[in-house]
Amino acid sequence: MEICKYCQEKDAIKYSHIIPSFVYKWIKETAATGYMRNNHEPNLRQQDGPKAPLLCVDCEKLFSEVENSFKKDYFTKVANYQNRCPEIVNITPEIIICIYTIAWRVLANEYYFPIENDYTEEEIARFPSLLENMKQSIDRSDFSTYKTHIVPCTKDVLTRLKLPQIDWHFYERSAAAESRIWNNWERFIVFIKIPFSIIVFEIVPNNSDPWIGTQLEGNDCIALSKIGVVPSYVGALVNHVNDQFNATKNEVSEVQHKKILDDFRNAHPNSGSFKTRQKTW
Numbered sequence: 127m128e129i130c131k132y133c134q135e136k137d138a139i140k141y142s143h144i145i146p147s148f149v150y151k152w153i154k155e156t157a158a159t160g161y162m163r164n165n166h167e168p169n170l171r172q173q174d175g176p177k178a179p180l181l182c183v184d185c186e187k188l189f190s191e192v193e194n195s196f197k198k199d200y201f202t203k204v205a206n207y208q209n210r211c212p213e214i215v216n217i218t219p220e221i222i223i224c225i226y227t228i229a230w231r232v233l234a235n236e237y238y239f240p241i242e243n244d245y246t247e248e249e250i251a252r253f254p255s256l257l258e259n260m261k262q263s264i265d266r267s268d269f270s271t272y273k274t275h276i277v278p279c280t281k282d283v284l285t286r287l288k289l290p291q292i293d294w295h296f297y298e299r300s301a302a303a304e305s306r307i308w309n310n311w312e313r314f315i316v317f318i319k320i321p322f323s324i325i326v327f328e329i330v331p332n333n334s335d336p337w338i339g340t341q342l343e344g345n346d347c348i349a350l351s352k353i354g355v356v357p358s359y360v361g362a363l364v365n366h367v368n369d370q371f372n373a374t375k376n377e378v379s380e381v382q383h384k385k386i387l388d389d390f391r392n393a394h395p396n397s398g399s400f401k402t403r404q405k406t407w
């Protein structure tokens with residue numbers, strides 16, 4: 127039995143979500159096919175996103191409270207096929223804390239359950255204190271240590287930021303999260319991709335990175351028209367994560383590919399994934 131990595135006290139449940147489960151639920155509900163695929167097992171009809179024994183029941187419950195706020199006050203407004211993303215998106219403390227908890231889960235998962243990464247031993251050795259510091263900010267709702275940036279993925283915003291004009295599926299329907307470190311701690315971030323949003327949580331910020339109009343801490347709203355600049359590495363990460371998705375696409379077996387096509391043929395043309403497929407730059 128694993129111990130909860132957050133409180134370090136109680137037994138962890140077997141399957142905690144890294145990215146909140148409502149994100150995967152939304153992807154399924156708005157899909158023409160009624161299911162989703164993931165990176166590692168492209169031939170399995172993935173239902174629920176990656177999970178790990180990270181949290182106990184109580185910590186799960188604590189996290190789920192801010193997840194509910196994030197879902198209600200941010201996600202359903204931005205990831206919406208019926209109504210356009212509002213020009214002004216209000217930001218609450220719970221929205222920010224929810225992102226902190228996702229970033230914590232990503233880092234904790236990479237530390238406790240590593241699969242493959244390029245971290246050096248020296249880098250890994252600092253993870254426990256980084257996780258502890260993040261936990262303290264979460265527990266105290268302290269917004270003085272970290273910087274979180276959010277980019278709602280509307281055509282206007284993405285075009286202004288000159289982000290890669292790739293398949294809209296990436297921006298509107300994909301979910302993924304990974305941490306990324308630069309040499310000599312020049313910068314250390316968690317890149318979180320959820321439908322209709324790109325989120326960057328700076329664990330170790332690089333203060334010369336240009337961000338305009340994206341930071342959540344200290345702001346009670348994000349105005350789409352004020353989002354002006356993101357560092358160039360964001361576009362590079364978009365391409366990198368999208369290439370990973372595409373690489374797994376080619377591994378889909380012919381049988382599975384035929385199933386997906388059949389599902390699309392039978393799907394309602396009002397489904398979200400149909401709308402995204404039809405979207406052009």
Ligand SMILES: [Zn+2]
Binds near residue numbers: 132133136186
């Ligand atoms: Zn716990």
